[in-house]
Amino acid sequence: MAFIGGGNMASAIIGGLIANGLPASQITVVEPFEAARDALKAKFGIDALPTASAALAGQDLVVWAVKPQTFKDAAAAAAPHTAQALHLSVAAGITTDSIAQWLGTGRIVRAMPNTPALVGKGMTGLFARPEVDAEGQALIERVIGTTGQLVWVDGEAKLDAVTALSGSGPAYVFLFLEAMTQAGVDMGLTAPQAYQLAVATFQGASELAARSDEPASVLRERVTSKGGTTYAAITHMQQAGLPQTFIAALRKAEARAQELAQEFGR
Numbered sequence: 001m002a003f004i005g006g007g008n009m010a011s012a013i014i015g016g017l018i019a020n021g022l023p024a025s026q027i028t029v030v031e032p033f034e035a036a037r038d039a040l041k042a043k044f045g046i047d048a049l050p051t052a053s054a055a056l057a058g059q060d061l062v063v064w065a066v067k068p069q070t071f072k073d074a075a076a077a078a079a080p081h082t083a084q085a086l087h088l089s090v091a092a093g094i095t096t097d098s099i100a101q102w103l104g105t106g107r108i109v110r111a112m113p114n115t116p117a118l119v120g121k122g123m124t125g126l127f128a129r130p131e132v133d134a135e136g137q138a139l140i141e142r143v144i145g146t147t148g149q150l151v152w153v154d155g156e157a158k159l160d161a162v163t164a165l166s167g168s169g170p171a172y173v174f175l176f177l178e179a180m181t182q183a184g185v186d187m188g189l190t191a192p193q194a195y196q197l198a199v200a201t202f203q204g205a206s207e208l209a210a211r212s213d214e215p216a217s218v219l220r221e222r223v224t225s226k227g228g229t230t231y232a233a234i235t236h237m238q239q240a241g242l243p244q245t246f247i248a249a250l251r252k253a254e255a256r257a258q259e260l261a262q263e264f265g266r
């Protein structure tokens with residue numbers, strides 16, 4: 001298989017594949033930037049190519065891990081060598097119609113992963129065009145499955161929702177971690193203590209939710225004694241409109257994903 005683009009997302013997927021037994025020698029990477037090629041060599045022992053070439057011919061799967069802004073140019077360089085392959089794109093916002101036009105094939109799966117893929121805890125949304133058969137979908141599941149969980153969506157537009165929720169989502173969690181840490185420091189804890197408390201709380205609460213049959217609202221109510229400390233905090237958040245603001249923020253991310261398709265998908 002081949003990767004076009006050897007940055008963060010490509011490294012997360014390559015790391016998962018190698019950890020699951022795929023020899024690095026079976027992975028071809030096209031990466032124009034020397035520093036990124038050096039990093040791939042140091043981390044995985046992969047000698048990435050600076051430009052697309054005939055080395056891409058004969059690959060079963062080509063993973064597109066370039067920025068939306070550079071996809072079209074990268075596609076123009078690689079397309080002459082990759083017509084036979086199944087294609088997997090992780091680029092935010094770029095539609096499979098655009099990709100099909102640029103590559104001259106409709107055998108495309110679009111994915112929206114997230115950065116916890118770097119530690120095998122990723123969450124990826126997937127959409128397959130009708131041209132992708134069950135065997136192709138199974139191959140994609142094997143590849144993405146090495147980075148964490150996955151979910152197929154039945155309409156491509158839903159990937160914009162996945163982008164807004166789990167694709168961008170780690171940044172929302174990190175923002176909360178920053179705020180909780182600051183609050184801890186303001187209340188007299190050391191920064192490392194406050195950060196540890198915040199990270200462990202997210203980890204623990206997420207694990208509890210994942211293992212529970214009960215909805216998050218019930219788990220929340222169980223922490224919230226009437227007239228107690230949690231009640232004071234949650235009431236303040238609700239009165240300040242935090243849930244509505246949060247929901248509106250995700251709609252902004254969804255709208256931006258739609259705009260990206262317009263800006264860079266032509």
Ligand SMILES: NC(=O)c1ccc[n+]([C@@H]2O[C@H](COP(=O)([O-])OP(=O)(O)OC[C@H]3O[C@@H](n4cnc5c(N)ncnc54)[C@H](O)[C@@H]3O)[C@@H](O)[C@H]2O)c1
Nearest residue numbers: 005006007008009033036065066067068074090091092113
């Ligand atoms: N980082 C995230 O949280 C995240 C999550 C989901 C999806 N994505 C998507 O993944 C894609 C890659 O993001 P990333 O964070 O890995 O970015 P990145 O900048 O780390 O990696 C992109 C790589 O592509 C290389 N590149 C540039 N031009 C190229 C070309 N013509 N041919 C081949 N390679 C080229 C760059 O040198 C760079 O190393 C983006 O489209 C992004 O929307 C990112």
